[in-house]
Amino acid sequence: MLASLSLMSRVAPRVVPSSPFIRSFSNLPSKHEQADHDYASRMQQLFDDNRPSLPRFVIQGQCVKPILKPSRFYGEMKEHIQQAQKSITLAALYLGHTESDLVETLSEALRSRPQLKVNLLLDSLRGTRDSGKGSSASLLYPLLKAYPKQVRVSMYHTPDLSGVLKKIMPSRFNEGIGLMHMKVYAFDDTLIMSGANMSHDYFSNRQDRYIKFQNKDITEYYCDLVNTVSSFSYSLQDKGSTFYLDMEAGVPDPVKQSIHFKNYATKSMRSFMKKWSNVQQSPKDASFDTTLYPLLQMGPLGIRQDERVTLSVLDHVLHAAKQEGTSKAFITSGYFNFERRYSNTIINSKAADVCLIAASPEANGFFNSAGISQYIPPAYTLIEKRFFDAAKAAGNAERIKIEEYNRRGWTYHAKGLWVYPPQSEHPIMTTIGSPNFGYRSLVRDLEAQLFMVTKNLGLRKNLHEELCNLRRGSTQVTEETFKAADRQVPLWVGGASEAIKTMM
Template sequence: MTLKFVIPEPKARVLFMPTEFFDTLKGMFRSSKNRIVISCLYIGIGELEKELIVSIKNNKHIKNLRVDILLDKQRGTRPEGKLNESSVSVLSDLFSYAGDLNISLFHNPLLGAVLYNLIPYRANEAIGVMHMKVFIGDDRLILSGANLSDSYLRNRQDRYILIENKLLADSVHKIVNCIQNMSFSVNADSSVHWGSDLMNPLVDAHTFREQYYRRIQFVLGQIREDILRHTQERVQSQMSEADSGGCHVPGSHPSTSDREDFFSPLFVKNESILTVELALQSGFSSPPIYDESCMLENMLKNVKKYDQSLIISSGYLNFPEIFLKLFRNIYDNLCFKKGKIRFITASPAANSFFKSKGISYYIPLGYTVSAHMCVEFITKNIVSVFKNLNRRDPLKKKEKVCTDIYLEYHKPSWTFHSKGMWLIDDSFEREVVGSSTSGEDPHVGRNPQMENVPNSLCTSENYEQSEKKKIPLLE
């Protein structure tokens, strides 16, 4: 089950460039008064990453500031560079400045004690990693797929949505804290210890997986109660204003009454709306949590119903079969209507493995082959061809659409990491933003069963009496 946040008159905007992402983070870390929260796979050891850490040190409220940092244990402790630095080592200096600092390292329970001692660094990350990527400064948060390392802050194209909302920030912070309480803790001397009340996953991984499920479900339940209470208070406030004659309680918009998946509340009108739906994917838990997969399936099933255009962006395209079939149904339907479907992915030169040494040299080629196989499956639907033999014009349109369904990102010296889905029509825009890549990665083993991944679905709408105008969320 997902978490839905309805934000009226939202303060939200898209950050378009890595430098804008870096500058925004730097400003948030330097000016926050109450909390700073960082959750990502790892933090790099370069100058830009260290500059972000310095901005936290220079925060004048640092002694009273709560700083929570959550990283993946395998990636966060991997030594790099001539000095064998790691995420933990570059962060450890914060202990001398912050009054309330908590650095946590999540260990994926699929990497049990035996595998942990047998598989070397880098290779053990293929078993599964902590992939939550969110950055919070007070009530502002950035949903992204970027890690805090040099390329992500300089020349690696990603996507970032900045939202200011206390309930959303509090809720995401609760999820991060919950994961932290089920993780290893970093000491001031950079050593790591297990201080959780749960079973250590390196001692009994199966028990930990069961405990993880119960603990995360309990926290998600608390957040749902917070959302319900906040919604009730807002409705009561509007009703009170209406009873006092201060305003008119808006009615529902007739054109959306039949949309059972439309996440905006019916009592809102003449008001900009941003709906953020958060989903968690933890396939390693017992039982597994597949909220993200369910959310995406439900969203894609409604594309055909409402004839929306669908744009998918990912560093590589290697979809599970169920999504390939959904894309093919959408493609067959939209080809004869106004909508379109389009896939955007990295060109071989925009892949981070481009011209690398060893066997990884062939990874970009593998990505390209996988992408073309996906497009072939989606566009070559023989049943649809025979079904529309007598419809010459639609078939011509379908042939034309085939030529621009697949686009590759290429910018000299840049790599591409932007991941998301956009649904667009005349009435509203919806975007899925998360840190998971579309499909199962045959090279690093990142798939729905292994990772700990959050995802979000954003719907924006602005009701106006004359026409609907979209808020600047997806410019």
């Protein structure tokens, strides 16, 4: 049981406890290491069984490095921009309108290296939203104007926001219909996969996850993915003194020709997936100990790889027959709003202990915001309370624990999954990418996630350190949590949260 492992208990707020779970792996007998490798092999087989259209890359674990701090993530971004010789690919929901320093770094790189190409992919709704201080598009326009042959700026627009709905949905709220949510940062042969956007808070005090891969093949895959989505996105164009958005010739407009656009974009993505499904790398030698499986989830285009594989992995880890001991799974999302099938699979776990980590109300980006959005954190509290009660009703109150990230002055946006084999203190599998495990991620947004299975002990230790770093800012949720005065949710929020939970 989790309680006996002291997995979730706390000796003090925001401190990860010392326990048998966190001890020196080097002291474990070799049979445990072999058992971990066997567990990893079974996980790899599970992914291989989920073919077709699932590429497999095999790399050296020493070429993978988790980044722990937002400031270090920003530092790595700037360093790689300054060093890139051939290409830079940046895909995110948006670029913060105050990120002039990052744009200037791009400008300096373009000016000093005329052969350098920069490809940026953002969401059209978020990227053109102007609160009076500018937008992603207005910030990038001078860069495009100065280096028209080197810079490409694309903005994806969901086909689900069209016609009358497009006209009546107000700005900001219309983003709930669907977004380009992928986070991909590539520099020549170096890739940083993340869930973080490009803005000041994500570079300073908004905790997310970031993993760097130094490998040509996986970087090429994600650059091709961004290029493919860019091919059916609006492109930022120079109009002399200002900018405008336009579709490439022959590409249907997602707003004016929604159905035709879906068919066109789906065909493009299916072609991309077919091309890369032929990549089935095998280890070249024993040092190639880490396997990568990139997955896509693009509900509007009928592409649901990530959903299918994630459910398969959760079912295997949480419900497979027990072996020696109990495996452990940690799942984190900035927003506690797991899709129904994910929730049910977790709540009824029979073969693994589970810890869920999410933002506390104070660490939610909408905390103390103006207008109706101030009630979003209470809505998440209500959803979390219902999950907590359901786990208890299922007899899994000890097996399933919830922790909330609550670091003063910080918000929380991390998402991912870690799997620990029985009797092991280091994970053999993790995910990194943009999905939040919610309905939106499955149905409305464009998402990219990378599953990684590794036998590399150094990488496993680093992934464990990454998780511990997140948990140092978290505290365990108990019955008393929901009795606190500041956790009382207005009755009307319950009904409203049900009505909009698919957009949260």
